[in-house]
Amino acid sequence: MRKLSVGLLAAMVSTGALAAEHIVKMKNAGAEGPMVFEPGYLEAKKGDTVKFVMTDPAHNSVSVAVPEGAESWSGQINQEITVTLDAEGVYVYKCTPHAPLNMAGVIKVGEPTNYDDAKAAVEKLTAAAATNKDRLKNYFANVK
Incomplete structure (x- = not known):
């Protein structure tokens, strides 16, 4: 029994040690144009974290779609937020004040279960956007 407990503990510690932290910058302007997350598309592993970092003021990160079993998030304006990707699937998020400019992004974790x-979330955000109509669709096109 003791060997089993030690083995389980070692497995949990090693899994946590393999988790990565990804940085997504919230920017007024970037390689993909104005009001953008960089990178706008990210592939990660279950258990990884994503830290949304302020590069310019007046941004936030708010989840729009998350896989079943994952926690949604709602960052405050002008504050960094760190999100743990605790379920496989596709995460879609936006910047609340700049959603009309299609400031949004996509994270794929493992299999795209959702x-x-x-x-549907990407289509809704894109339909409501006044500019940068192709940006979010292009990010989502990477989800396979």
Whole structure:
């Protein structure tokens, strides 16, 4: 029994040690144009974290679609937020004040278990956007 406990503990510690932290910058201007998250598309592993970092003021990160079993998030304006990706699937998020400019992004974790829900969220955000109509669709096109 003791060997089993030690083995389980070692497995949990090693899994946590393999988790990565990804940085997503919230920017007024970037390689993809004005009001953008960089990178706008990210592939990560279950257990990784994403830290949304202030590069310019007046931004936030708010989840729009998350896989079943994952926690949604709602960052405050002008504050960094760190999110743990605790379920496989597709995460779609936006910057609340700049959603009309299609300031949004996509994170894929493992298998895209919620593909249809995430696609619907992308379509809704894109339809409501006044500019940068192709940006979010292009990010989502990477989800396979």
